[in-house]
Amino acid sequence: EAGVAQSPRYKIIEKRQSVAFWCNPISGHATLYWYQQILGQGPKLLIQFQNNGVVDDSQLPKDRFSAERLKGVDSTLKIQPAKLEDSAVYLCASSLGLAGGQGLETQYFGPGTRLLVL
Amino acid sequence: SQQGEEDPQALSIQEGENATMNCSYKTSINNLQWYRQNSGRGLVHLILIRSNEREKHSGRLRVTLDTSKKSSSLLITASRAADTASYFCATGVHDMRFGAGTRLTVKP
Numbered sequence: 001e002a003g004v005a006q007s008p009r010y011k012i013i014e015k016r017q018s019v020a021f022w023c024n025p026i027s028g029h030a031t032l033y034w035y036q037q038i039l040g041q042g043p044k045l046l047i048q049f050q051n052n053g054v055v056d057d058s059q060l061p062k063d064r065f066s067a068e069r070l071k072g073v074d075s076t077l078k079i080q081p082a083k084l085e086d087s088a089v090y091l092c093a094s095s096l097g098l099a100g101g102q103g104l105e106t107q108y109f110g111p112g113t114r115l116l117v118l
Numbered sequence: 119s120q121q122g123e124e125d126p127q128a129l130s131i132q133e134g135e136n137a138t139m140n141c142s143y144k145t146s147i148n149n150l151q152w153y154r155q156n157s158g159r160g161l162v163h164l165i166l167i168r169s170n171e172r173e174k175h176s177g178r179l180r181v182t183l184d185t186s187k188k189s190s191s192l193l194i195t196a197s198r199a200a201d202t203a204s205y206f207c208a209t210g211v212h213d214m215r216f217g218a219g220t221r222l223t224v225k226p
Contacts, residue, residue: 004160042206042216043161091160106151107214109160 002026004110006092012116018080021113023092025073030097031055033107034067034077037089049075050097079115087117122150122190122207123217130223137194139220141207142187150183150190151214155204164192164205199226 005024013019025032030051035043046065047057052072060067064083069075079086093107122141131137141150149168153161167174167183167190174181180193194201204219 040218042218044216045214093161106163106166107161109162111160114158 004092004094004108006090006110006113008113009111010114010116012118013082014118015084016081018078019082019115020076020078021090021092021115023075023077023110025075025092025094026108028096029094029108030072031095031105032069032075033093033095034075035091035093037091037112039088043091046077082115082117084117087115089114122209122215124205124207124220126220127218128221128223130225131197133197133199133224133226135197135224137197137201137222137224139192139205139222141190141192141217143190143207143209144188147185147209149209150181151208152179152181152190152192153206153208153216155206155219157203161206194222197222197224199224 004026007022011019032049034046036046037043046060047067048055049069052069065079067077089112091109091112093109095105095107122143125140129137147169149166151166152164154164155161165174165176165179165181167181169185172183178195183190202224204221206216206219208214208216
């Protein structure tokens with residue numbers, strides 16, 4: 001079974017530039033998550049999709065971050081414009097998203113995209 | 119949901135020794151999960167323990183859960199150099215919250 005795919009693996013940009021990350025979840029997984037992991041910290045959930053609908057984006061800085069999952073499969077996360085403090089690893093994860101799963105589902109993580117903003 | 123907090127922040131042991139990491143949380147949970155992250159990689163799910171379970175084993179891993187103390191522990195027995203990684207506990211339903219993790223170093 002193929003895992004969660006992410007690209008690019010690394011990105012270096014200057015502040016105020018725009019950047020986009022792509023994620024392809026495990027086939028059949030309805031739920032998709034984007035996390036931001038700053039060096040030395042645990043992952044912080046940015047946004048959660050159930051199919052193509054947003055379930056939770058309470059921690060997404062909406063003035064500069066946006067995400068979409070138009071067809072309920074692939075997803076893109078965009079930062080526009082980037083700030084120095086956005087330097088982090090951006091992790092995508094997916095899970096089956098069974099209704100009534102009661103949170104007993106495992107999340108499968110991709111390798112992440114390491115972003116450096118100069 | 120609220121996040122778990124791991125303790126200690128860093129742990130260094132010799133190969134063959136056991137490693138114990140702790141996690142504390144603040145509110146009621148349905149389950150608690152432990153994940154491992156090797157340097158520069160994504161997280162890998164290790165084990166899930168439900169709120170009505172007290173102990174769970176998986177290979178060299180042993181997880182305990184004490185809901186009265188709102189705490190969990192992860193024990194890795196007979197550690198190996200390959201166990202060197204960061205370990206995170208996570209609570210919550212789908213909107214999991216992670217702590218800062220315990221950085222484990224196993225010296226050969």
